[in-house]
Structures are given as C-alpha cells and as structure tokens.
Amino acid sequence: MMxxxxxxxxxxxxxxxxxxxxxxxxxxxxxxxxxxNKLVLMIYTTDDCPECAYMKQKVFHDKAVExxxxxxxxxxxxxxxxxxxxxxxxxxxxxxxFFIDKAGNKKETMVGSKRAQPxxxxxxxxRGMK
Numbered sequence: 001m002m003x004x005x006x007x008x009x010x011x012x013x014x015x016x017x018x019x020x021x022x023x024x025x026x027x028x029x030x031x032x033x034x035x036x037n038k039l040v041l042m043i044y045t046t047d048d049c050p051e052c053a054y055m056k057q058k059v060f061h062d063k064a065v066e067x068x069x070x071x072x073x074x075x076x077x078x079x080x081x082x083x084x085x086x087x088x089x090x091x092x093x094x095x096x097x098f099f100i101d102k103a104g105n106k107k108e109t110m111v112g113s114k115r116a117q118p119x120x121x122x123x124x125x126x127r128g129m130k
Contacts, residue, residue, distance in 0.1 A: 020086045020104040029074040030102050039107065039127065041073040042089070044080050044096040051113035052095045062116035065123070072127050073099075099126050 020026050029040045045052035059065055060075070069075065078085060080094065089098055092111070099108040108126045 020089065020100060020106075023084075023086045025076045025078070025083075026086070026100070026104070029076050033074055033102065038071075038102075039073050040098075040100040040102075041069070041075045042098045042100060043075065043077050044085070044089075044091050044094060044098075045077055046079060046081055046094055049094045055095055055113050055119075059114065059116050059119050062120075065116050065120055068120065068123060072123070 026040060026042070043052070043055070045056070056077075060069060080091065089106070095111075095113060097110040098106055099110075100106055110122060114122065
C-alpha cells in the first residue's frame with residue numbers, strides 16, 4: 001500500500017514539474033503585465049511555417065488588431081523545433097495559439113491562421129471569457 005501511495009505522489013510531482021507556471025517565458029510575460037488584466041497569447045511556430053509568418057507579419061500588425069492585442073495580451077512565441085514546450089500544451093497543427101490567464105489556466109486554443117477581421121472577432125470573444 002505504501003509503495004502505491006509513494007508512486008502516486010511521485011507521479012503528481014512529475015506532472016507538476018513541467019507546467020506553464022514553471023516556464024520562464026510565461027513567468028516573464030506575467031511579470032511584465034504588472035496589475036494589468038491581460039492574457040498571455042502563446043503561439044507555437046516553426047521557421048518554415050508560412051501561416052505563422054503571415055500571422056506575425058500581417059495579422060498581428062493590422063491597424064485594428066495590433067492596438068487591441070497590445071492592450072489585452074502579452075505574446076510569447078515558442079518554436080516547436082527549438083523551444084522547450086510546457087507539459088499540457090500539445091499541438092497538432094502550426095500555428096497553435098494558447099490563451100492563458102496569469103494563474104496559468106488555459107482559456108482557449110486556436111489552431112491555424114486567420115485573416116485580421118476574423119482573428120479580431122476571436123480575440124474579442126476570448127477576452128470576454130475572463
């Protein structure tokens with residue numbers, strides 16, 4: 001019985017070890033918010049992803065999207081081939097965008113690219129979830 005309890009406790013510790021709260025980029029993003037009530041937008045990319053480049057170069061800098069993102073989100077990027085990815089944030093397509101609150105709770109996941117207007121609709125919807 002004691003062996004099973006010890007094994008279960010060790011499993012719980014190992015599962016907690018790689019959570020988003022232990023991710024340095026996430027910690028930096030949250031500390032940069034101060035008291036602002038923003039969400040973290042963590043985007044998974046690769047160097048050879050045209051949809052990722054489109055989102056970062058065009059959509060994120062759209063005249064309507066950029067100020068809204070600046071006011072409501074802190075963006076961090078993780079290259080899936082070069083960055084350590086936090087446990088529990090799996091992906092099946094690139095780009096994948098995770099919307100995470102300051103406590104590390106995943107609020108929403110978005111896969112794929114979008115044009116500026118539909119992306120803005122999604123940002124407003126997600127932001128309304130608080």
